[in-house]
Amino acid sequence: MAKILPVFLPFASCGNKCIFCDQQAISGVKAENNLISLAENQIKTWLSYGLSYDELAYYGGNFAAVKRQERESLYRLAYDNGFKKIRFSTRPDTINSETLSEIKDYNISLVELGIQSLDNNVLEANGRPYTNVQAEKAVDDILNITDCGVQLMAGMYKQSLYSCIDDAALLAKKNIKTARIYPTQVLKNTALYGLYLSGEYKGTDLADMILAAGGMYAHFTAEQVQVIRMGLPEDAAESGQIAAGAHHKSFGDIVKTFIMLLYMDMGGKVRYSGFKKTGRKIFSKNYEIYPDIKEDDFKDICIEIRRNYLEDSKRFIKGQAASFASRLKDAANN
Numbered sequence: 001m002a003k004i005l006p007v008f009l010p011f012a013s014c015g016n017k018c019i020f021c022d023q024q025a026i027s028g029v030k031a032e033n034n035l036i037s038l039a040e041n042q043i044k045t046w047l048s049y050g051l052s053y054d055e056l057a058y059y060g061g062n063f064a065a066v067k068r069q070e071r072e073s074l075y076r077l078a079y080d081n082g083f084k085k086i087r088f089s090t091r092p093d094t095i096n097s098e099t100l101s102e103i104k105d106y107n108i109s110l111v112e113l114g115i116q117s118l119d120n121n122v123l124e125a126n127g128r129p130y131t132n133v134q135a136e137k138a139v140d141d142i143l144n145i146t147d148c149g150v151q152l153m154a155g156m157y158k159q160s161l162y163s164c165i166d167d168a169a170l171l172a173k174k175n176i177k178t179a180r181i182y183p184t185q186v187l188k189n190t191a192l193y194g195l196y197l198s199g200e201y202k203g204t205d206l207a208d209m210i211l212a213a214g215g216m217y218a219h220f221t222a223e224q225v226q227v228i229r230m231g232l233p234e235d236a237a238e239s240g241q242i243a244a245g246a247h248h249k250s251f252g253d254i255v256k257t258f259i260m261l262l263y264m265d266m267g268g269k270v271r272y273s274g275f276k277k278t279g280r281k282i283f284s285k286n287y288e289i290y291p292d293i294k295e296d297d298f299k300d301i302c303i304e305i306r307r308n309y310l311e312d313s314k315r316f317i318k319g320q321a322a323s324f325a326s327r328l329k330d331a332a333n334n
């Protein structure tokens, strides 16, 4: 896997206030007006550790809305530091003819879109300034030029569990390269925290998030979309800014164990080293006699899971899968 040096530019040219967002809290990087020096300092720090990288990524804020001159300086900064490849993340509504031609001219290797949801009511309720049509068009336009990655959330304000699974199903079919799945957290310095305190928003439950992320993961993996992150990084949890929401330091591992439980429920036999005890308790006969599951095997397993469980995502969130998610939640909390 390519080694990527991450440069965070919190709230850069964002001009928005999505109700769940506090990028300073989750990245640990303080927002600054001078993006060039902010990037320079981070690159210098990372390179001082003596590691080598294949690529530089600009994350955070809304990169494609940064002033053109500044964007070009940021590209030059990466090239001057020896990087041959650059990727960035941005909001779907900033993909237009100018940014598309720049993606081509600067040979941007991948653009990650913070889509979060494809439900227009959810987008509006959470302060996202674009529609599902714009988001899908942005994906298609990027794919005509370079690789595309997506970020989706689960458990947003006014979002149903099945709608995030359906969003992943739709995007997985688009030949995108990477996906990140984030269960919603209530961060203290956000409007969502106010909704939480008033009781209007309840916060996410770990079992629900295992279920939703499991369905999303299965759709992506079945289509060979690489799921590069599930859950916020541990740094975010340590910031002390998470007031509520499903967070577990091994969230990704729990979701993969959930996938294994579904597979064993279909008669699959595994020796997967995730939350072993739970798997063994439920399916002792199918456990440990067989070779370890490798990362590559997940694709075929997820194709089977999609066929057996995910034809109807509303049914998926109520059936046997929900009981596995709930047992994993208990195991994770003990």
Ligand code: SF4
Residues within 6 Å of the ligand: 010, 011, 012, 014, 015, 016, 017, 018, 021, 022, 023, 060, 061, 062, 091, 114
């Ligand atoms: S999620 Fe992105 S667009 Fe929304 S407030 Fe945060 S930085 Fe701005």
